[in-house]
Amino acid sequence: MTRSESSAWQPLSRRHVSTRDEALFEGVPDHLVRPLGVWITGYLDGRPELTERVALQLRVALDAPNPEQLVEAVSISDTSTLLDVVDVALHLDKRLWWDLDVAGPEAKMEAGLADWIPAFGWPEGSRAAAVEGLAEMLTDAGSAFEVDWRQRCLQRRVNATVTTAAAQAMGMDGGGHLQASWAATYGRHPDPSKAYDEAIRAVEAAAIPVVLPNGTKETLGKVLAHLTQATDKWELAIGGQNAGAIGPLTEMIRLLWQGHVARHAGGPTFRLQHQDEAQMAVHLAATLVHWFTTGAVRQRRSV
Template sequence: MTSPETAGWQPLSRRDISTREEALFEGVPNHLVRPLKAWIAEYLDGHPKLTGRVALRMKVVLDTPDPEQLVEAVAVGDPSLLLDVVDVVLHLDRGLWWELDVAGPEPLMEAGAADWIPDFGWPKGSKGAAVESLDDMLMDAGSAFEVDWRHKRLQRRVDGSVTAAAEQAMGMDAGRHLQTAWSAVYGRQPDPSKAYDEAIRAVEAAAIPVMLPKGKTETLGKVLTHLTDADRKWELAIAGPSDGSVAPLIEMIRLLWKGHVARHAGGPNFRPQRQDEAQMAVHLAATLVHWFTTGAVRPRTSG
């Protein structure tokens, strides 16, 4: 939902200094506290039931379901918890879900008058328009989080092209595991070990029907063994200099499988997965799922 005029934009004082992306703020920096409080209070204004539910989720005691009292009570100890409030609001508001999933944005009368005018937009005063303003606010403030429009919550900001590739893979049979992995690694409360577990399951769901269709208790480890032993029977869509050799695929699967150190609790090498490992695993899994479900990995047709 990011508007095109903001993509890659830098203020004048920084344009000639560096083209490197500015570091993002993990919590709620001082310059974002007041605007975020105002957005929450305005969004919840006139919705006492939703305000009460949000307060219960945040374990905040209110005298009355007052949005302003809610945001002040949450922010007094840790302003970063305001992001949790936003996350809960997006998750609980069924009216917002209706607008996003059913009603949708409306055609704009001005569409086509200029290249930068979109064909559709949210009506003034709608929940969709409010969430769009929230997304713009987070981006302008340099927040590490953005609106996850698909799942109605916040997620860690990721490059748009990367997100699009992952979403394409999520739409396939292994998508349920990949979606869970994505949420576990990029959500407000990351769980790297769970994300890595689900990344493995996603690849297993995509690879086993292709590699070992008759098996009932197969694992990614068995897929790796099969590919290693029968590498001449398979090829990749890109022939490259090695005539479609699956060697790169084998190394990718080996990296994902052997890097799963949290697989055997109590083992000599057991430890929780790190966040950076989980992020890499999820993106690697998205690529592998795409390869296996689109025929990019296939039986070799030539000797």
Template sequence: MTDRDDWQPLSRRGHISTREQALLEGVPDHLIRPLKTWIAAYLADHPKLTGRVALQMRIALDTPDPEQLVEAVAASDLSLLLDVVDVVLHLDKGLWWELDVAGPEPTMEAGLADWLPDFSWPKGSKAAAVEGLDDMLMDAGSAFEVDWHQRCLQRRVDATAAIAAEQAMSMDAGTHLRAAWVATYGRHPDPSKAYDEAIRAVEAAAIPVVLPKGTRETLGKVHAHLGNASNKWELAIEGTNDGSVAPLTELIGLLWKGHVARHAGGPAFRPQRQDEAQMAVHLAATLVHWFNTGAVRLRKSE
């Protein structure tokens, strides 16, 4: 929840075209000790939470000791330290309270300079510790960051794309869209589930607009209707095509026909790939936004 920028140390400027190209998977050597220290400090004096995390990780502990948990996980697979963090964020109800109810506090420096925050988490709070974790992961070049809404780790995504998706998630189709996002960028991606949820998100947004009186409608039926009755619909951008919905129909068709995992056992069936899921979830966010904001509408003559 802190500001991000594209600053790079002097020796790396000009050598990496984007920050994402430098992102590191797993737990690189320089992150091992800081991550272990963070986990142990966060779980200190929380034996119940430590015990639950150990159970989730299938780690047998003599006592609910965070240090023992950390070393046991690291001895098994260093990358699983990220899973420990993921589980901690998901299970800690105290953190949930701070994020969803208590919230950050106004700062005394608010308004003095544009780089000073207007709000901050109280010193010693769990949210402040998680904010420190998020900064640590960013500084270490990790491919993962904190998902503050789902209270877990997610794969680092371009900030502009993430903001656009977040806006779409606040709409009626947001439940499906957020599930697609987590299945795409979470610690354990599930591309087929992500694609399924992306389809459901667009259906939830499009069907009430295009086929409001129908039953058992699908995105395929929405696609067919827009193709057959294109003269009845328009887009907010008129352009040189008088607001033709042909571009919209093409995008919906791309998403629908690319859903190869929906017919198990069929000749074209296969699991969706990760790159397909990523494209699908961002395309779905755009389509959800269009349908929910009136960018797709009946022509006035209709």
């Protein structure tokens, strides 16, 4: 049985009830309170400086930088705040940064003995290994949140295929803005307007060098205007019956640009962006970034 098959396993009572996924739990449900508290205590044990920084970030007063006291203090009023403790601890932990960005995983001596044994894994006792245990715990508990390994924090759980596609786009031009948009969309404390702003900036960073490379102070609106006026000079990689016409591209850009209602504060149409708008915007931006940075949008060869 492979790792993915194991993660998809369901207990007998739920195995054949429905083909739909079980609803995910928001916050920290009762069955997750104790194991999450134990994980936090173990992760912060012997790290008074990290415990102190987490408490300061969350505005929690402690008699001493004691992980158990921190867990108890944040759990009194709202157990969901335990997720904030985890989120902040992951993001501030420089040892975790080292494990992920420098040391990396190590080859497993037992690799190949069975198909479920991975070829590489985190060293026992490393911070990354502890976070991997956290990730499994959140999955097993049906949490609506998961570990964001790229930005070292928690994020709202998203379909794995969609996450992989977005991660690929984050490594391209505009990827920094795309990362910021993703974090503001799916992080512990979503900020839909910021997410939408960053989605626009991500597409601008990818599209302007392709469409308006010699201009100054260009915007996505100017990119859209140029493509709309010069449709015969551009094509998409997919030819089809429309011979690569860029109509689908301009409609996608128009949808993203005109839906940016939070762009002009004080204007007649101004309002904060909604969460579902941010979610659609970040995924639309990921597609557009990919198209512009891989040559899927290009000048017609006859021009």
